[in-house]
Amino acid sequence: MRPAKRAGKAPARGPVRAVAAVAALAVAAFCYGTTESLPVGLLPLIAGDLETSKSAVGLLVTGYGLTVAAVSVPLTKMTGRVPRRYLLSGLLAVFVVATVVSAAATGYWVLLAARVVTALSQAVFWPVAVVAAAGLFAPEVRGRAAAFVFTGGSLAVVLGVPLGTWIGQQAGWRAAFLGLSAIGMLALATIALLLPTTDPGENHAATGTAPNVRRYWTLVAVVSFGVGGVFTFLTYITAFLTEVAGYSEDAISPVLLVNGGADIIGLACSAALVDRGPRALLAGAAGLLVTALLGLQVFGDRPLMTVAMVALLGFGLPCMATAIQARVMEVAPGSTDIASAGTSAAFNIGIGGGALVGGLLLPWLGVRATALGGALLVACALAVLAAESRIAARAPRPEPAGRTPPGRSAQRPERSG
Structure with missing residues (x-):
């Protein structure tokens, strides 16, 4: 660097x-x-x-x-x-x-x-x-x-x-x-x-390179849905491993260690890729997370497949987090500090909201359903991300001729990627 x-x-x-x-x-x-x-x-x-x-x-x-x-x-x-x-x-x-x-x-x-x-x-x-x-x-x-x-x-x-x-x-x-x-x-x-x-x-990173209010709030929604989906499952992973995959309590720590090791690998890979296109990395990470959660839903009773999907989940989450921060530094409509604080709050809301959704599914459909519920929430994040360009392209209400709204400044066009 x-x-x-x-x-x-x-x-x-x-x-x-x-x-x-x-x-x-x-x-x-x-x-x-x-x-x-x-x-x-x-x-x-x-x-x-x-x-x-x-x-x-x-x-x-x-x-x-x-x-x-x-x-x-x-x-x-x-x-x-x-x-x-x-x-x-x-x-x-x-x-x-x-x-x-x-x-x-x-x-x-x-x-x-x-x-x-x-x-x-x-x-x-x-x-x-x-x-x-x-x-x-x-x-x-x-x-x-x-x-x-x-x-x-x-x-x-x-x-x-x-x-x-x-x-x-x-x-x-x-x-x-x-x-x-x-x-x-x-x-x-x-x-x-x-x-x-x-x-x-x-600081050259104090403002976004392509500020856009709509793209920023779309990103906040993606964070809330994406992180919420992951933690719908992750909060109850111990119960899933014992009740669905059939692991003993002694085997839980090694499985979680695999998840943690994949997390570090995901960070290394995302660091190498993030500056080439944060939005593409975010979409790819969300796709990996949906795949992992659906895999846990379908193959959760197969121990080796469960470990593979838990590793994929561990790989995808840091890729998403890295892409989110890089995307903030692109589309932040004002200070990147404040924009980062907004996505940080959304991240924590996703963690708490995911735990709540999983807790509601647990007595109703069982712990296996937390994987499916999580996959659906991350899929919602992918759908919002796919609709970002259309949301950003919506024409604002026209202002009276010769009048500039107070506090509004011209926004630079966004770079592709």
Whole structure:
């Protein structure tokens, strides 16, 4: 990846410095991703130590996701004028302090409050971090830079949560949170040292290359349907593996490891392809996800086919996530930070909505139906994406001659792809 030529007040000096800054952002993404889901692995330990119910500990994850979805856009707007180095360093400082408070919590409500504060910082981190990373490199490879940040989030699922769970089992759940705070501190120091102190508007990735309001809102709908479909199944994958595929509980972790390994491969492949055509990659990823979910519906009682389809699902999801972010940086109608916050909120809505849809299907049609329900939702995302050009081509209402609507500026025509 080539570093961007345009620099701010304290430019990253050379490619090594830029790559190191993006690596620190990926490490920070790893910390946030691990922290979000870690209570699931430590659920019995936290519940026993704080003398609360397991369902209450589960709410630490649900409430975290809902907080991120609700405040991403407004908080990103509020912080839109803060130079990226100061903003990201401040967010990570909040993360470190809140995670230490989580580790020291003597009661459930203190832990819940610390989790909410962490979620507030994460709500701004994701949309700002990917755009900041993209701005460090030449425009033609900025999708690849953003994909590198996503690698941290994927490693959180594949490595961070299992490792944090193991540490919690060996040394207590508080040790796992303290370890994350230490890693977060390392990322904070690196970002504070290496990230340029640029004003948000000076970054070439601050605005879309082909802004289009209709295409952006179409993308938001695609995110909601696509992610919702995946998590309609993924939320209940453990029950599917045991009740439909016939795997024992001991075999679940290896199967999920296959899914995680495919996730990393999907990220690597999508990083190589995303800058050639984000919309095409998004359509291809959605097609893979529909195929995987339909395959699970049809062949779910065949263990080897189930593993193959779970791997395909793991491959397709990061391809979709990478393509979504790159597409945001094309069609964002205004600030890419705010547009990214909107798709981040839609992503979290999809996760929660998918879990809800799957939960409704479970008692009615059984766990196998979660795969079919998920496939139908992702197919809806594909249909919306196919209709994007027609939606964008709808002629706006004509304005009176000689009058320009307040706040409206001419939009540049969109590039193909």
